[in-house]
Amino acid sequence: MTIEFPVVLAPLAGYSDLAYRLLCRRHGAAYCSTEMMLDKLLLVDGRLRRRLVQLDDRDHPLAGQLIGGAPETMAAAARIVCQMGFDVVDVNFACPARKALARQRGGYLMSRPEQAVAILRAVLAAGAGPAPKPVTVKLRQKFRNADDDSAFWRIAEAALEAGAAAVCIHARSVEMKYTGRADWAFIAEVKRRFPQATIIGSGDVLHPADALEMLERTGVDAVAAARGVLGNPWFFRQVADLAAGREPYQPRLDEQRELLAWHFDHARRTHGPRAAKIMRKFGIKYARMHPAPTKVRAAFVNVSCSDHWQAVLEEFYGGG
Numbered sequence: 001m002t003i004e005f006p007v008v009l010a011p012l013a014g015y016s017d018l019a020y021r022l023l024c025r026r027h028g029a030a031y032c033s034t035e036m037m038l039d040k041l042l043l044v045d046g047r048l049r050r051r052l053v054q055l056d057d058r059d060h061p062l063a064g065q066l067i068g069g070a071p072e073t074m075a076a077a078a079r080i081v082c083q084m085g086f087d088v089v090d091v092n093f094a095c096p097a098r099k100a101l102a103r104q105r106g107g108y109l110m111s112r113p114e115q116a117v118a119i120l121r122a123v124l125a126a127g128a129g130p131a132p133k134p135v136t137v138k139l140r141q142k143f144r145n146a147d148d149d150s151a152f153w154r155i156a157e158a159a160l161e162a163g164a165a166a167v168c169i170h171a172r173s174v175e176m177k178y179t180g181r182a183d184w185a186f187i188a189e190v191k192r193r194f195p196q197a198t199i200i201g202s203g204d205v206l207h208p209a210d211a212l213e214m215l216e217r218t219g220v221d222a223v224a225a226a227r228g229v230l231g232n233p234w235f236f237r238q239v240a241d242l243a244a245g246r247e248p249y250q251p252r253l254d255e256q257r258e259l260l261a262w263h264f265d266h267a268r269r270t271h272g273p274r275a276a277k278i279m280r281k282f283g284i285k286y287a288r289m290h291p292a293p294t295k296v297r298a299a300f301v302n303v304s305c306s307d308h309w310q311a312v313l314e315e316f317y318g319g320g
């Protein structure tokens, strides 16, 4: 699989849903990932699975990210993800949330490298067959700050040896969660050690210029942008502008309004009455693109229905 532009949308729980992925693609994201999907929820064909899995012809190539703690359930979920039409299966060994750690999944696996390898092998075996789908893995640098990097190398080496298509490295410990600085020197070392493999870098790509800087400083094949894209789906276009030596694109207020209206409309169609609550958190993120971010943020915080969203657009984004 070839990705045209090496800056892609990272998995973002609560944010990288179908509507947001489509918006990012509209502005240049050539590859996107779903948020993490709990393996066990995919095994039952019900309401929760329908809520998690949102596929659309315009949303490819797409990675479906899985989180879980047991090889059997992860393999079964991988099989379902492949059958449903995802293009790539991504395995999450990076999530630092307390619940994930308590349930022995996500970032917890950075402290149990042999269990992580067993999960990966099972997922890779599940993806094999007449039309195998690529399997990728998302890792943190280590579990605790005081740990050495040996678990990372054990899992990454085993993954690539067993046929993983790419390794994505978020260069923080699990213990750090999202604080402190990501260790880009470590990302560069990963690429140096695995020059033939596809390595995706993650961590502190907060502004469009950071994406180009990470590519240049670390030599990775691609960069996964996360917090920098929250509220700014124009991010990818802005990186392309910088790469071409142009000023980064700044959306006018009427363009922001059009996008925000489309997003709410789409959310209402897919989420029904839950849309207002879901869109509130997006609105809070979108506010940062507005010239009066504090006021707009405060207005979005109180949105409780579609009319209310519309009123905020009218008040702050110039009618329409």
Ligand SMILES: Cc1cc2nc3c(=O)[nH]c(=O)nc-3n(C[C@H](O)[C@H](O)[C@H](O)COP(=O)(O)O)c2cc1C
Residues within 6 Å of the ligand: 010, 011, 012, 013, 014, 015, 034, 035, 036, 065, 092, 094, 095, 138, 170, 178, 182, 202, 203, 204, 205, 206, 224, 225, 226, 227, 228
């Ligand atoms: C709100 C939020 C949700 C996230 N959800 C996921 C997730 O579901 N799966 C995952 O692998 N990483 C997830 N991440 C981590 C990001 O993909 C990324 O690796 C991390 O934020 C570092 O990149 P950044 O410093 O550029 O934001 C999430 C991050 C944030 C801020």
